[in-house]
């Protein structure tokens with residue numbers, strides 16, 4: 001029996017790159033979709049927020065010298081592309097996926113309408129929330145916190161390259177150890193990077209737990225929804 005009935009999975013754009021320098025790596029997206037399919041088969045309702053950093057990021061790279069809000073809209077459009085790729089891959093794998101966008105782009109994907117999203121989830125469809133929050137100066141981490149709270153997800157699953165929150169950067173400090181659980185307050189006091197400050201504050205205020213885990217570790221997503229000791233649970 002899964003430990004959770006409804007989750008919000010946050011994937012960074014980089015998660016789709018695999019070993020490539022940018023863009024979407026086919027084998028990687030197929031593998032991630034396999035992991036998602038496995039948890040839906042357990043009966044877990046899955047909503048997804050995907051980033052856009054593999055294509056465009058508003059605060060770096062191609063955006064240098066650009067108006068920040070314009071660059072951020074480009075970043076949001078990048079998340080729409082990733083959402084379409086992810087939903088297409090899920091549909092081909094036998095899942096039923098729906099993309100809902102926070103910005104009006106109706107010829108491409110339907111707009112985000114909360115009751116409709118809830119209906120899709122009840123029907124067992126995987127809902128991908130595209131275009132972040134729809135506002136510049138925010139991130140897809142914040143979109144994950146926001147949508148997670150809106151749909152009543154029991155947990156936000158933040159998929160990263162590292163399998164949890166560590167006492168120090170495990171790539172630099174071999175003595176670093178992983179927290180199994182940590183409170184929002186302690187994570188903040190220790191200045192540990194979980195999510196950006198806006199997303200972090202929203203999850204803490206809404207008492208929405210965040211699980212940080214590695215999407216590159218086979219079976220980790222399943223372990224998380226089964227309630228196993230996987231990654232780090234950040235709780236109130």
Ligand code: UDP
Nearest residue numbers: 012013051052053058072075132133139140
């Ligand atoms: N973005 C935004 N508002 C949002 C979500 C995203 O303006 O609500 C823009 C922002 O420019 C960001 C880019 O979209 O840099 C891609 O999102 P993010 O950096 O969160 O992607 P990730 O790092 O998860 O791939």
